[in-house]
Amino acid sequence: MLTGALNVRVFASEPEAAAACAALVAAAIREKPSLVLGLPTGRTPLNVYRELVALHQRGQVDFSRVTTFNLDEFLGLAPDDPSSYRAYMERHFFQHINLAPERIHFFDGSAERAERECVRYDLKLLEAGGLDLLLLGIGPNGHVAFIEPGDSLQAGSHRARLSRESRLAVASLFGDDVWKVPLAALTLGMAGMLQARRVILLAFGVSKAAAVTAMLRGPITPMCPASFLQLHGNVEVWLDAESGRGVDGSR
Ligand code: GLP
Numbered sequence: 621m622l623t624g625a626l627n628v629r630v631f632a633s634e635p636e637a638a639a640a641c642a643a644l645v646a647a648a649i650r651e652k653p654s655l656v657l658g659l660p661t662g663r664t665p666l667n668v669y670r671e672l673v674a675l676h677q678r679g680q681v682d683f684s685r686v687t688t689f690n691l692d693e694f695l696g697l698a699p700d701d702p703s704s705y706r707a708y709m710e711r712h713f714f715q716h717i718n719l720a721p722e723r724i725h726f727f728d729g730s731a732e733r734a735e736r737e738c739v740r741y742d743l744k745l746l747e748a749g750g751l752d753l754l755l756l757g758i759g760p761n762g763h764v765a766f767i768e769p770g771d772s773l774q775a776g777s778h779r780a781r782l783s784r785e786s787r788l789a790v791a792s793l794f795g796d797d798v799w800k801v802p803l804a805a806l807t808l809g810m811a812g813m814l815q816a817r818r819v820i821l822l823a824f825g826v827s828k829a830a831a832v833t834a835m836l837r838g839p840i841t842p843m844c845p846a847s848f849l850q851l852h853g854n855v856e857v858w859l860d861a862e863s864g865r866g867v868d869g870s871r
Pocket residue numbers: 660661662663664665691692756757758759760764765766786789790
């Protein structure tokens with residue numbers, strides 16, 4: 621199904637989409653062993669990471685030459701803080717596969733100067749030649765990475781103030797206490813996202829349906845950062861029935 625510039629695929633179930641996504645990533649790595657991958661966090665990609673670990677354990681994918689860039693990190697959290705996205709990635713993915721540590725790229729949330737840390741990250745991304753394949757989730761308010769809705773967007777990586785909605789959505793990483801969720805994060809900017817050569821955005825469940833409809837059908841607006849993906853020529857949006865309920869306009 622073609623919706624504007626975005627190709628939409630609706631899967632029978634979330635596990636089925638996750639398995640297909642892991643197979644796609646593994647195939648991309650087999651085709652280009654030095655693939656540069658952009659990786660999200662959150663609940664959405666958990667099954668993709670689980671499937672990729674299983675493929676690796678069966679000897680079907682080798683990450684030894686792959687480079688990764690994670691898209692965001694909470695400001696003020698050191699990489700070894702158990703609530704950091706870095707710790708999440710170690711737990712769910714990195715410690716189970718054979719990525720070379722020097723090819724794992726992350727914002728350091730504990731860096732003293734956020735602006736300098738963003739410049740460092742963007743330079744690394746530039747040196748790597750940009751992202752070959754970017755996996756994305758989407759927030760219920762239409763955020764991608766931590767590019768939050770607002771009056772304008774920033775091209776480069778930047779410090780983002782987190783909305784209350786986004787802080788609530790990640791409270792489970794902080795013992796379900798929203799007051800413990802940092803007020804800001806460092807995030808990839810829209811330019812880094814739009815320059816990725818291929819994008820797969822995953823969204824599952826009814827809580828994502830409104831954001832998915834706004835992304836696909838709505839105007840391109842910084843109030844829905846994901847809508848800027850309409851400007852990218854190679855984005856696939858992978859949904860389940862619940863998140864895709866507004867897509868065909870029939871419900
Ligand atoms: C998080 C992350 C995003 C993620 C989104 C959705 O806060 N910053 O990278 O895609 O919000 O999260 P989830 O998959 O848990 O719904």
